Amino acid sequence: MTTPGARASTADLGGYFPLGPWRVRRAGYGAMQLAGDGFFGPAARDGDEAVRVLQAAVAAGVDHIDTAQYYGPGTVNQLIREALHPYPASLAIVSKVAARRDTDGALVPFDDPHELRQDIEDNLTTLDIDRLAAVNLRIADPAAPAGRRFDAQIAALVQARDEGLIGGVGISNVSREHLVRARAQTEIVCVQNLFNLADQSARDVLAECEAHGIAFVPYCPLGLAGDQRRRLLTEPVLTATAARLGATPVQAALAWLLDLASNILLIPGTRTRGHLAENLAAADVRLDDTARTELTRHFRP
DSSP states (O other), X not given: OOOOSOOOOOSSTTOEEEETTEEEESBOEEOXXXXXXXXXXXXXXXXXXXXXXXXXXXXXXXXEEEOOTTTBTTHHHXXXXXXXXXXXXXXXXXEEESEEEOTTSOEEEOOSHHHHHHHHHHHHHHXXXXXXXXXXXXXXXXXXXXXXXXXXXXXXXXXXXXXXXXXXEEEESOXXXXXXXXXXXSOEEEEEEEOXXXXXXXXXXXXXXXXXXXXXXXXXXXXXXXXXXHHHHTOXXXXXXXXXXXXXXXXXXXXXXXXXXXXXXXXXOOSSHHHHHHHXXXXXXXXXXXXXXXXXXXXXX
16 A cells, blocks of 8 residues: 555564454554544544545554544544554554444433444444454443443453454443443453553552553553643653653653553554654664653652
8 A cells, every 4th residue: 555645663563462363563643633623523634644644553563453433423433444454454443332422522422332332333334344453442431440330341342252253352431340340251352441641540450450461552642632742742851851862752751651561551542743753763762761761750540
């Protein structure tokens, strides 16, 4: 496939880690931002650039793309299909289910077992693909107890896996209790939680994943959009560390995640090829002991 546009110059994109039956590079791509402002359609302002970003990511070696049917809704999956279909055999496309958008763009639950199945099938149809590498069950409230309803939701994903619609079962926005309960029922191949330098509240979930060889995929790896992200990326400790390492603050923040645990898979998102190249080049940044000490001292769990 001929891919127009800039190509990120990275050596190995941070090495590899298993994602269920797949083995993917640790630097991947999150497609959420391609849905437009507020992650709600229509597509990003420059649809052609969105296609070129996706093509450039795969050309640079990305083999793990994160998406969801409710991004848009449907907009992002349509762009992925337009840009990459027929898909490379090595490309792992991961989605998440249990939510939909209302007419105002707000997320609303869509998480009864039969609705989860419908969501999986909608992803497959829009992407024009026979099987997703994995699907994450998105929990609306990570503080909610993991009970029988959660069990039924996991069972719906297990059935889809056993029927060949998905390669692995994942969970998202969960507590350690959710993870332990899910693992008692089936193999969990990935967990996707909010986690970054500024918000390390999911440390216990990361530790549980690391102990059992489960891929941990932090969403919003540079902080939540807006003020939190701006505050993080302008923190003097981070900017000084990045400058000393010959990196940007974005790259230093992403490199910290890669350095923190070998089971972390990155999925930073962007709408431009320039930012894509910056994000992927974080895999080439190596933190030294001074950087680890300074960042750990300043950004405490």
